[in-house]
Amino acid sequence: MIPATFEYHAPSNLKEAIRLLGEHNSGAKILAGGHSLLPMMKLRFAAPAHLIDLNRVPELKGIREQGGMIRIGAMTTENEIIASELLRTKCPLLPEAARQIADPQVRNCGTVGGDIAHGDPGNDHPAIALATEASFVLTGPKGERTVAADGFFLGTYSTQLQADEILTEIRVPAIGKGTGWAYCKLKRKTGDFATAAAAVQLQLDGNTCKKIVIALTNVAPTALKAKDAAALLTGKTIDDKLIEQAAQKVMSICDPAEDLRGDREYKTHMAAEMTRRAIRLALERAKGK
Amino acid sequence: MATTAERVEREAKLEGVGCARKRKEDPRFIQGKGNYVDDLKLPGTVFGVVVRSPYAHARIKSINKDKALKLPGVLAVLTANDLKPLKLHWMPTLAGDVQAVLADEKVCFQYQEVAMVIAENRYIAADGADLVEVEYEELPAVVDPHKALEPNAPVIRDDIKDKKEAGQGPRRHHNHIFTWEVGDKAGTDKVFQSAEVTVKQAMVNPRVHPCPLETCGCVASFDKVRGELTVYMTSQAPHVIRTVVSLLSGLPESKIRVVSPDIGGGFGNKVGVYPGYVCAIVASIVLGRPVKWIETRIENLATTAFARDYHLVGELAADKNGRIKALRVNVIADHGAFNSHAQPTKWPAGLFSICTGSYDIPVAHVKVDGVYTNKAPGGVAYRCSFRVTEAVHLIERMIDVLAQKLNVDKAEIRMRNFIKREQFPYTSALGWQYDSGDYHTALKKVLDAVNYPALRKEQEEKRKRGELMGIGLCTFTEIVGAGPTKACDILGIGMFDSAEIRVHPTGSVIARMGTITQGQGHATTYAQIIASELGLPSENIQIEEGDTSTAPYGLGTYGSRSTPVGGAATAMAARKIRDKARKIAAHLLEVPEGDLEWDIDRFKVKGVPGQEKTMKEIAWAAYNNVPEGMEMGLEAVDYYDPPNFTYPFGAYLAVVDIDRYTGETKVRRFYALDDCGTRINPMIIEGQIHGGLTEAFAVAMGQKLEFDEGGNLLSNSLMDYFVPTAAETPKWELDHTVTKSPHHPIGAKGVAESPHVGGIPCLNNAVVDAFAHLGVTDMEMPHTAYSVWKTIHKLGLDKR
Known part of the structure; x- marks a missing residue:
């Protein structure tokens, strides 16, 4: 070692x-x-x-709001995300997910930027970034560029980040009225990666689902955005039958790797189950229950 | 006359047997002031790192050390060829087999030791290990013990392939090690032929690892000038290690000192002699410098002493009322690549024949076949007495299967079959003499405490709604305290244990034992035994263990033997001192010995108030005023050969709720009643039970050393090998009864392993019980969410 x-x-x-x-x-x-x-x-x-340690670079830390967008420095730790009042009210899916990452010791050191830039499909922030429609600021010798989370993740340990670039900031739109959210993660024990997890962020207009994003952790070489499942629910009043149809759609896009957490069949079923639970919880929250 | 209140106060001051005094060890540990083997910094220490095989089965074509030796700071690279002239490339095992110290021509399991690189520091040693070039020719591996016995299975042990015997009786196949049988085969078969009811169930105790927090390691320090070897190591049996090192090295035992410093948990993992120790000792003798070798977590999980890997088939014959008439058991025991399991020498399957359990079974037969596979060698008792966990698992599953077949309640069938209180001492069909027990009372107390009928009613209602709730019972009997030397030895050394007690002139005490604490709290509990026996406060009683140069010879701490054997030796040595003290008191009081009576902490002249001598006064007199002809001083040694094992027992009940969509199991309730006879320190007992139950939870719900078909260990880190934290661990509810051991000097039986031995079957039974109404009679441990889901999915219970 x-x-x-x-x-x-x-x-x-x-x-x-x-x-x-x-x-x-x-x-x-x-x-x-x-x-x-x-x-x-x-x-x-x-x-x-x-090894280039970014822990002494102050401009990479901190959480602030600018023009309806929450800007999170890439070196912000999971515990800082959990403690942020701003995120709790404006991007509540982030602290909800961060609380389910590893254990308190890891969350004291582990950063949101590191979690994303590593490109590990087992990490939780990629799916959260997809669900919240975040974008990433990548800074290199020629300056900075901003890319959407959707499309950033190319494969296991592979992202759009170039060898000379550093992920410096995560930008997350603040939630609107009637928004519900949930991150449901099945794991074997404290500190483990997800067997499967689902992130849901949706917005209701009365009883109608105006918008919904569903993203999945650790059931494919990258975090997945379940676009067909979301399309099924958009513009509808979500009921058990629709949730079940969405769960079936989710299963059709899973491509997990077998390991000791489970075989492909189990992980696929669990992605669906976590999706069902996340949609239900997000709905309850959107309705203010 | 002394008042009752005054006597109570005097007794309380001693903090003796029965007192829940705080652990003497803890102030040191909680301040980070423990001293573990890796904390040791001897001047000039160098480090050894082991080069290990990436393959489970391969021939070694060549080993090239050149690049490693050229790295500045690398001092030596040891391989089998270097150890050959010393005849140390192989070493004998406790089970009569041999084990490669460094791989000789082939490797037989993944991570097997191939070479050791010794360097000035651990960083250079690690770099050096990377530079050793080993060329392998991969061979087909076999990891399933059933497949290992097929006619065309790969030959794992070329070195003994033509031998008809491997140290434990005849072999019948190139991967077969031994057959061990006990009981009445003909009598058992006869009962089965005419039985009203029979049940048969296959089950597995998967390969697990004790996984102590501190991994194995040592510092070997050879003094070339004096010709003396000191080995500091994380050993549960330092005296035996000294004997083994002497036999292997040829150094006289008197020139070897083995020291076990603080040990960060053992659980059986630290009983054996491992190649790393041998290499470190050889390297120190060659280099004349201290050599430190400390395992990484991967090395610990992958190579040193696993447990279980028992593949069992149980059968019960019974009448239609569920009274058991016979038990038949067949076991395939996977011992890995070398038969280096740690058991008393005469017991190839340990004490597995305790598998008739708490039940009055007239006749039984057990057969165990040991098998080689391409997995790490060993087979230790992981927080249990030699194979007792496997035995209890077998009988506690079988009695549930019988209950299900007869549609009799699982508590009721146990009540019908228990050995009755008046039957003790009870001789089992497989030859054990149970010392004492009261099983009916224990189970009844548990059933009342949890309102068992209400739980069964709730379960019935939940089943109607498709919900999964299980109730598990385990009414186990352990056999601990190895053991009577007529039955138990290690390499010919009887399994006695020892205590040496010295009372100083001022009445303080130092005592040394042949056992060694690894978290059991010996410094606290042994002092309490002495305090009660001698009437001297435990606060001033110092306990020392683990240094072979100062402690009397003992066999060490494992198999819950410290209290039954070491604790007995302690009481007996204290009694020898009290006998002498009585003589001194009689001399001081000028009365015949017969006129004296013992009263908590003093001798009194019967019927003469005020005429008395306290132990403190007697201790002083022992050094200046003893009867004529008596030696000065106040000390004694006892080597205790127990007349029998002790048989602690318990009644456990678990309630689990299972999520039928994810397979996750929640332990809602766990009620554990233990009977370990006399309770020396109730707080330490509770701590032991909490720890044992937590390890039982780990084994039942998550732990398994998983291999792929090529013999690669998949669960080689704590990410994939489950060690529960407080977040996962259920709440434990404890209870007890007290049935003293009739043959132990203070009636104590040993307790640390009961919760592990009884807890695993209890949780296992609870999970299976959740599916019992659907005809399920066994599910393979560990009951991870994934594993349980497979049963759920197969039964279609997760349909929406």
Whole structure:
């Protein structure tokens, strides 16, 4: 459990971090909370020659509102997300999900940016970002660009983030009136990744579902947006029958990998079950129950 | 005359047997001031890292150390060829087999030890291990013990393939190790032929790992000038280790010192001798420097001492009222690549023949076949007395299966079959003499406490609504305290244990035992035994264990043997001191010994108020004023050979609710009644039971060493190997009865393992009971959500 030798860099601002990343490029890895990277290094599955630690870059921290958009610094920890009053009222799905990530120790160090940039389909934030229709700010030597969460995740450990870029900010639209949300996650134990999880954010107009986004964790090489299932429910009064149809649609897009959490059949069924539960809970919340 | 209140106060001051005093160990541990083997920093220490096989079965074509040796800071790379001249590339096991220390020509399980790199620090050693180049030729692996016995199965042990015997009787196949039979086969078969009812059930106790918080490790330090070897190690049996090291190395036992410092949990994992220890010792002798070897978590889970892997078929014959007439059991026991299981030498299946349980079964027959597979070697008692968990699991499942077949309530069928209180001492059909018990009272107390009829009624109503609720019972009997030396030995050394007690002139005490605490609280409880026996306050009684240079020889701590054997030795040694003290008191009071009576902490002259000598006064006199002809001092040693095992028992009940869409099981209630005889420290007993139940919950609901078909260990980290935290652990409700052991000096029986042994079958029975009305008679552990869901889905219970 001892990593291969590496050089450690601790830049104090973003510019320096990007310069270092450019210098060492493919030999470098960004260190955020370290809860994915360090275990991989200890097992020598990853052996970067350079580690660039972003923990001393102050501009990557913090949560603020600007023009109806909540901006979250990529180095914001899960516990900071849980503690944020702003997020609780404007993007409640985020703290709800963060509370279900790992355990308090991990949440003290683990960051939202690291969770997203790692591209692990087992991580929770990718599905949350899809469900909240978030976008990501990617900063590189040529400046910054903003990309939508939908389309950012390309495959396991593969995203649109280029080797010379750093994910610096997550932008999440504040919820509107009549919004309900839920993240339902099935896991074996505290600290585990999801066997399957479903994130739902919906908006009601009276009893009609004006808008709904459903996203799934750990049932495919990337987080999935269940577009057909959402389309089924949009513009309708959601009842048990429709929920069941949506759950069936969800099952048709799952492509999970078998592991000790379950085989493909179990994980697919659990994605559907978590979806049923998340839709019901989101509906209750939207109705103010 | 002393008033009652005054006597109560004097007794309370001793904090003796029965007192829930706080653990003496805890102030040290909770302040982070424990001293574990990896905390040890001897000057000049170097580090060993083991190079391990990525394959479960492969021939080693070549090992190239050159690159590793060229790395600055690497001092040596040991392989089998280096150990050969010392005849240490293989080592004998406790079970009469041999085990490769470093792989000799082939590897037989994944992560097997191939080489050890020794370097100036652990970082260089890890880099060096990466540079050792091993060329393998992969061979087909076999991980299923049933498949291992097929005629064309791969030969796992080339070294003994032509041998008809592997240390424990005749073999009948190249992967067969032994057959062990006990009981009356003909008599049992006869009962089955004419029985009114028979049931048969196959079941598995999956391979699990004790997974102590602290992994195994050692620091071996050889002093070349003195020719003395000191080994600091995480051992549950330091004295036996010293003997084994002496036999292996040729060093006289007097020049070897084994020290077990603080141990971060053992649970059976730290009984054996592992290749890492041998390599570290050899490296220290060669280099003349201290060599530290500490396992990583993966190494711990993958290589050192697993438990269980018993594949059982049970059968019961009964009359139509559910009275059991006979038990028949056949077991395939997977011992992995080498038969290095840790049991008393004469017992290839440990104490498995306790499998008639708490029931009066007239005749029984058990057959166990040991098998080699391409998995790690071992087979330890994980928080249980040698294979007792497997035995209790078998009988407690079988009696449920019988109840289901006859449609008799599961509590009622137990009541009908219990050994009755008046039958003790009771000799079982398989030859054990149960010392004492009162099973009916225990179960009745539990059923009343939980309102059992109401629970069954609730279950019936829930079943009508399609909800899954299970009620599990387990009324177990353990056999602990190995053991009588006529029956139990390790490498020929009888399984006695020892205590040496010295009373100082001021009345404080130091005592040393042959056992070794790993969290059991010996420093607290042994002191309480001495306090009650000698009338000296436990606060001033110091307990030391684990250093072979100071403690008397003992067999160590495992199989709940410390209280039954070490605790008995402690009481007996204290009584020898009290006998001497009586003589001194008689001398001081100038009366015949017969005129004296013992009163809590002093000897009194019968019928003469005020004429008395306290133990404190007697201790002082022992060093300056003893009767003529008596030696000075006040000390004693006792080596206790127990006349029998002790048989703690309990009645457990669990209630579970199962989510029929996800398969998740919630333990709503767990009520545990334990009877361990005399209760030395009720608080420590409760702590032990909480821990044992939590480990039972772990095994029943989540733990399993999973392998793929190629023999790759899939659950090699704590992500995939379940260790429950407080968040997962259910609430435990405890209760007790007290049925003393008639042969133990203070009537105590041992308790730490009962909750594990009884808890697993109880939870297992509860889960299966949730499906019993649908004809389910067994489900394979562990009952993860995924595993339970498979049963649900097969039965179509998750349909919307």
